[in-house]
Amino acid sequence: MASLHKRGPFALIGALLFAAACQTSPASEAAVLESADTQTMTKVKSVLAGAMNVASVDLGAGDPTESPVISVLPPRPSPYEDRSPAMPVLFDLVVKGNVCYAVRRETGEAYELDGVACRPFRDLP
């Protein structure tokens, strides 16, 4: 189990592919964004800020058109937080039908990315 969680995203991708393979109805599957332009990312960040109950969020570096995971960075530690357990919050991108969702990994809560286009991760070359 330890090796699974330590390679979480990769294991997750495997599970998602498996899930896609056994679908019997319009299925959810791992996705990436069609575009990471400013307009798209503004929409994504707005949804994720709502998910985090804050006015705005900073995203970890990474290309959401290539990776099905988006990380939301915690607030920067202040100078006095010398032992901070803060961690990024990971959201898995998922598409179901034509609707794209960001699924908070630690809770499973899904947030619709209204007006954001996704495509299945498996379609990546």
Add this chain to the structure above:
Amino acid sequence: MTPPVCPKAAHAFFASMAFMLAAACGGGSDPQPSTGSSTPPPPTGGGSTDPTWTSGVYAPSSQYVNRCETVRTGVDIEGDPFPDMAGSTLYENFFLRSWTHETYLWNDEVADRDPANYNDPVQYFAQLKTTAQTASGKDKDQFHFSQPTEDFLRERNAAPFASYGAVFFAFSVAPPRDVRVSYTEPGTPASEEIMGQPNLQRGSKILEIDGVDVVNTNTQSEIDALNAALFPENAGEMHTFVVEDPGSAGTRTVMLAAADISPSAVNLTDVIDTGTGKVGYAHITTFSPYDSEQQIADAIAALSADGVSDLVLDLRYNGGGLLAIASQLGFMVAGDAQTNGKTFERLQFNDDAGGVNPVTGETDNSTPFYSATVGFSSLAAGTPLTSLDLSRVFILTTENTCSASESVINALRGVDVEVVLIGEGTCGKPFGFYPESNCGQTYFSIQFQGVNDKDFGDYTDGFIAANSSETYGVRVAGCAIADDYDHDLGDPVEAMLAAALQYRDMGSCPSPSVVAGITTSSVKTAEKPAELTPGLNVMRHNRDMRMPE
């Protein structure tokens, strides 16, 4: 009992997988839109009855939170609306009392004082701490403080900041002052070379700034000017320094223009070919910036590619930061075989919390040895980390080696990696907190203690080398060596690094006479980081988190 490895992450994985499988295989569940906030609504304001104090009886802090004497309106600098409601100083005090009772690590050591007897929440908060002392006689809680929320938010959003790229240390803040350069950042005004000579170098003694005598001045206006010059407010500020370099009888004059600088986590790496194997050296100054994840990963990967068989981690100025990144470093030292299934650090809370984090509500409070990136940096979350798979590591320390930096020492000892400690005793802070803001003030109250895989975390008097003359502290194999300002960091003759190399070769420490042979003016037993004036810490880049006594 050894906690399971990262059950939080495992739960996270399964939560997602469960959702996916259900959706994909006919489970019939669509993605469940979140209802948004799970935070309970704030209490309605304008209560007509003031709270009253009954000794030993504590209402939930949620009854008093954000009930403010002075109500702020609008949004803070992060864009979040102020949550303030009409209240009073009494409400603010009651909040602090209940919150302390709920979350303070030593809540059963806090005297219960009537909040009505205090007309300033900051003063009341100052009383809400233990007065116990450690074995050495220092205060058990040296870390209790608060600051205006405006400052708290500004500081955590203020990177990069104006600097020369030099870290200063004051050995003496009273005349005759002794202010030195601890190290410089590569590629900054401080390290820029003019005709082969860096503007500032490790050990440079600051004698004069803009014509003000650093060593002897005693007027407040000149001290203010010194502080202003040492810690420029804005990029582009220009100041003139007269310095004396180590080993030099003469002085130099340098002009430095401040620039916006983000300090690097990895200041220097090197490989020392000893003839008995390659020894890697890494000077890591912080675990705080998010990109320290990638910087440290890249540094260790490079040392691995160079084929090092030993590692000297220079954490002498590392005041800590993010536990996850400290944990990654622990993994990169020890490797999977020694860390798989083990805990880097587990947080312990007050006895009333019953194993539940009283701040977050989480039941799993273990940080594993992360073997992959976690999403802080430009490396995609889940990128495997390179490990050196060492059964021994040399760690260079001073009193500024603190908190998450000490976690690295403790965690590696917890999985039976031999830690050889070379240097001065560490600061002794196995504790941490979650800053809590209420009514414009942000409070820092110790809420957890970190323990390693063997459940050990009692190092409030720091880790000290086995041959240290100190009475208190957790003794670790190695050598007590003073910081050597005569030589550059990473130089094999620098006293701490030289001692590490000797210990590696011969299993012994340098004799006192050898250590004493280093220029005494440049070898100092570090005093507590000091201020020229209150509020401006000379150790700006590597703070000692203890507050001035």
